[in-house]
Amino acid sequence: MNRMGNKDPDQVFDVIYKEAERRNNEFLADPAPKIHLGMATCCVASGALETKKGFEEAFAEYHVEARIHTVGCMGHCYAGPFVIIDHPASGFPPIMYNQVDAGKARMLVKSFLVDGDPQLEYVYGAMQENDMLPSVMEFSRFNKEKRVILEKCGVIDPEDIYDYIAHGGYSSLVKALKLQPEAVIQEIQKSGLRGRGGAGFPTGRKWEFARQAPGQEKVVICNADEGDPGAYMDRLILESNPHQVIEGLAIAAHAVGARKAVIYVRAEYPLAVKTVTKAIHQATRLGLLGRHILGTGFDLEIDVFRGSGAFVCGEETALIQSIEGYRGMPQHRPPYPAIKGLFGYPTVINNVKTLASVTPIIDHGADWYRQIGTENTPGTAIFSVVGNVVHAGLVEIPMGVTLRSLIFDICGGIPNNKKFKAVQIGGPSGGCLSEEFLDTPIDFDSLTATGAMMGSGGMVVMDENSCMVEVSRYFLDFTQKESCGKCTFCRVGTHHLLKILERITKGEGRDGDIELLETLARDIKAGSLCGLGKTAPNPVLTSIRYFRKEYEAHIYEKRCPALMCRSMIGYYIDLEKCARGCDACVAVCPVDAIFTTRNRKKGIDQQLCVKCGECMAACPPQYDAVRRVSPPSLVPYVEKPPQEEKEKADGEISGG
Amino acid sequence: MAKFLVDNREIEADEGTILLQACLDHGIYIPNLCFVKGMDHPSASCRMCFVEVEGERQPVPSCTVKVKDGIVVKTDTPQVRQLQRTAFQLLMSVHDVDCANCPSNKKCELQRIAKFLKAPLKPRALEIYLKEPRIDESHPFLDYYPNRCVLCGRCVYTCGQRNAQSFLAFSKRGFNTVISFYGAADLSTLDCPNCHACVDVCPVGALVLKEPAKRTVPASSDLGLTPKPLEV
Ligand SMILES: Cc1cc2nc3c(=O)[nH]c(=O)nc-3n(C[C@H](O)[C@H](O)[C@H](O)COP(=O)(O)O)c2cc1C
Numbered sequence A: 001m002n003r004m005g006n007k008d009p010d011q012v013f014d015v016i017y018k019e020a021e022r023r024n025n026e027f028l029a030d031p032a033p034k035i036h037l038g039m040a041t042c043c044v045a046s047g048a049l050e051t052k053k054g055f056e057e058a059f060a061e062y063h064v065e066a067r068i069h070t071v072g073c074m075g076h077c078y079a080g081p082f083v084i085i086d087h088p089a090s091g092f093p094p095i096m097y098n099q100v101d102a103g104k105a106r107m108l109v110k111s112f113l114v115d116g117d118p119q120l121e122y123v124y125g126a127m128q129e130n131d132m133l134p135s136v137m138e139f140s141r142f143n144k145e146k147r148v149i150l151e152k153c154g155v156i157d158p159e160d161i162y163d164y165i166a167h168g169g170y171s172s173l174v175k176a177l178k179l180q181p182e183a184v185i186q187e188i189q190k191s192g193l194r195g196r197g198g199a200g201f202p203t204g205r206k207w208e209f210a211r212q213a214p215g216q217e218k219v220v221i222c223n224a225d226e227g228d229p230g231a232y233m234d235r236l237i238l239e240s241n242p243h244q245v246i247e248g249l250a251i252a253a254h255a256v257g258a259r260k261a262v263i264y265v266r267a268e269y270p271l272a273v274k275t276v277t278k279a280i281h282q283a284t285r286l287g288l289l290g291r292h293i294l295g296t297g298f299d300l301e302i303d304v305f306r307g308s309g310a311f312v313c314g315e316e317t318a319l320i321q322s323i324e325g326y327r328g329m330p331q332h333r334p335p336y337p338a339i340k341g342l343f344g345y346p347t348v349i350n351n352v353k354t355l356a357s358v359t360p361i362i363d364h365g366a367d368w369y370r371q372i373g374t375e376n377t378p379g380t381a382i383f384s385v386v387g388n389v390v391h392a393g394l395v396e397i398p399m400g401v402t403l404r405s406l407i408f409d410i411c412g413g414i415p416n417n418k419k420f421k422a423v424q425i426g427g428p429s430g431g432c433l434s435e436e437f438l439d440t441p442i443d444f445d446s447l448t449a450t451g452a453m454m455g456s457g458g459m460v461v462m463d464e465n466s467c468m469v470e471v472s473r474y475f476l477d478f479t480q481k482e483s484c485g486k487c488t489f490c491r492v493g494t495h496h497l498l499k500i501l502e503r504i505t506k507g508e509g510r511d512g513d514i515e516l517l518e519t520l521a522r523d524i525k526a527g528s529l530c531g532l533g534k535t536a537p538n539p540v541l542t543s544i545r546y547f548r549k550e551y552e553a554h555i556y557e558k559r560c561p562a563l564m565c566r567s568m569i570g571y572y573i574d575l576e577k578c579a580r581g582c583d584a585c586v587a588v589c590p591v592d593a594i595f596t597t598r599n600r601k602k603g604i605d606q607q608l609c610v611k612c613g614e615c616m617a618a619c620p621p622q623y624d625a626v627r628r629v630s631p632p633s634l635v636p637y638v639e640k641p642p643q644e645e646k647e648k649a650d651g652e653i654s655g656g
Numbered sequence B: 001m002a003k004f005l006v007d008n009r010e011i012e013a014d015e016g017t018i019l020l021q022a023c024l025d026h027g028i029y030i031p032n033l034c035f036v037k038g039m040d041h042p043s044a045s046c047r048m049c050f051v052e053v054e055g056e057r058q059p060v061p062s063c064t065v066k067v068k069d070g071i072v073v074k075t076d077t078p079q080v081r082q083l084q085r086t087a088f089q090l091l092m093s094v095h096d097v098d099c100a101n102c103p104s105n106k107k108c109e110l111q112r113i114a115k116f117l118k119a120p121l122k123p124r125a126l127e128i129y130l131k132e133p134r135i136d137e138s139h140p141f142l143d144y145y146p147n148r149c150v151l152c153g154r155c156v157y158t159c160g161q162r163n164a165q166s167f168l169a170f171s172k173r174g175f176n177t178v179i180s181f182y183g184a185a186d187l188s189t190l191d192c193p194n195c196h197a198c199v200d201v202c203p204v205g206a207l208v209l210k211e212p213a214k215r216t217v218p219a220s221s222d223l224g225l226t227p228k229p230l231e232v
């Protein structure tokens, strides 16, 4: 018993840990081969359920004793479903296979588990260094990553709390409970942890504000609204390792003195809701949540609130309104939630990744955390890298890595021998950066200085065929739809921005549009009430700043340099290259715009062409005769034979 | 009492008074639409009442500032005017300017702001986007004109102050946001006491009392009239 008359959390936890250890040893000691299978939403979407069935059926068929260990996401979404087969008796180290469908699963059971042949041509990499197979650690995708938040994702079974505990889970909570709340806050402050929800606010300071705010009741909220299109790391963490977030939330609650916590998840994340709800039940059953946690005087009840998925509800004051049952509209701050939040109680709101970072910080200490990342932004960043990049997916890197290293080394660069053009960072509120920024280190301050921002960690890589005006239009279309409609600048202003951008991409841009976009964008940033309006113009402002020529080409020359905006491009067939008598393009044109010329080559009727590009895709690579140009006036004139001659020409073909 | 400077003039007000209120009380006009006297947490949504306060990097809405001793306020800086003009233009770009046929003509806040900012009622640089339908006639006593409404929310707030629950609310989202009537599945049975506080507080002519003959339900004031069914 300690001086507060409570039990020693170490002793109480020891019993739980022993049980976890026993189960884990039993699992490890089992000589049967183990199949670790990723079962988060992304893997399920690429067919993990069928894969699982494939394995099970093959086990039955070949009478194999093996165990399936379902884990969360490993982050390699470019090649899911992923499995790791651990078959010690074969003499091989655990091996990772990619794109394992049911058929491949069957094949692997037969040849590896039964016959001991790991099928080298299908191996993605071994999970350990060895003499027989290349190891995944040789790929920069693996060795340049630094996993702090995602450390246990894809390793443990998210539905089994003992698996988490056996891997070191909940020992940080024990440690925190033995510390005074102020000491916990101090440790977090010392670590330099900054909020991963976008703005990078120092987490320790936020906690201190709430702890010192007057009032007995405090609340902590985990923000898992995650509304950015293309970002899914919060979902992935909740699906793959919910306990690390719950543990961080409990530590936060202890630190600020809260007995209530809420996890705000969007309802479109059913698996995340299910997994985290189950995790809370399990933790409560083991006495890691609920009353007298680990025998101490600390109580904590966690509710899961399902948000209806509006982007703006991720903004903290709108999120609070939404839990309180009002329309999700942001409120003017101050008062900040840390002073007056949910139902008026001082409330700490932290992002999933922030809370998931708290757990390892308490575990390994602030000094350890400070060694990772940069001086002003210690720790790691998680990006979901998508677009024109070879290895799309989730990557966790130490802060300070350059954009170039992330895009080219870790994610494999641009596919199809195309050139890099731009990268959009920070989701719809972020900015579009050109090649000259590739050596920018990734951290809150450096990115903000460029006009982009860390945001939620969405990253879209674009090659030379991406039109920057169109990209801005795309993001504005999103923010404009997600504006809550409360304040004038955002409600009406973003609508004008969108309409002007639409006009420009349609070839109807006017003199003065660029300047109008700039003025409106600046005023919307300065005048809007919440972060949505304040950041919505970023894609427009940055793309004008770094790709102004592209806007000018659209407006003054009616030309789309990236050959993307349909109204400003034309297709034609290069008669030098077109193969006489080949009909590949004719067959795919949806509007029958392709005709046969006098010498039995092909031409495109510009009046009929809808610029879908199907002919270009269909033209056999050895001819590669279809050209796309902008402006359409560059299309050379090709004479279309009158109807009867066309028939004659056709007749010659069939006759000849 | 706090003493502070507004445009180099010394003003006194209770510490904690909303700055916009204090200025208006002292005859210093700052364009405003969404503020109602007595609000403890103004919605700060119209974004008209910007001022510069010494020490702040950017203009701030004066309805969100509490008066403190010694603060220095400027209501007429180029930055403030820039934001106010843009906000005004934006509002007018979704406004059906037809003053001659509007009951609010001559007492309209938008006319007042236009005059004050020396800004035209019809924005020059922006396209005009109007909403359909042009009138919402679903309320038994009121008609609502979305293309006059500036979505200030004064009506929603005032109705909520007066009645246990507001019969008006924001509905739809973003650019399509409008004011709608709530409280009964069949609006003709709406428990609205017809106090027309909302009409009185509306800074423009967006809420208009139906002519007695057009009311779908007799108002307490004119029982005896035959109710006319809603025109569809
Ligand atoms: C429009 C908008 C959307 C936001 N969406 C999210 C979100 O989905 N998740 C999140 O954690 N923070 C989001 N934020 C930031 C939150 O308001 C808040 O700053 C954050 O949750 C604080 O957590 P942190 O200190 O851990 O970063 C959003 C902000 C804005 C303005």
Ligand code: SF4
Pocket: A312, A329, A330, A482, A483, A484, A485, A486, A487, A488, A490, A491, A528, A529, A530, A531, A532, A533, A534
């Ligand atoms: S900036 Fe946009 S989302 Fe934020 S309060 Fe204003 S209208 Fe709503």
Ligand code: SF4
Pocket: B148, B149, B150, B151, B152, B153, B154, B155, B156, B179, B198, B201, B202, B203, B204, B206, B207
């Ligand atoms: S109806 Fe009038 S008071 Fe109500 S929101 Fe519109 S302008 Fe404001």
Ligand code: FES
Pocket: B020, B031, B032, B033, B034, B035, B043, B044, B045, B046, B047, B048, B049, B061, B062, B063, B064
């Ligand atoms: S009166 Fe201050 S923002 Fe509307």
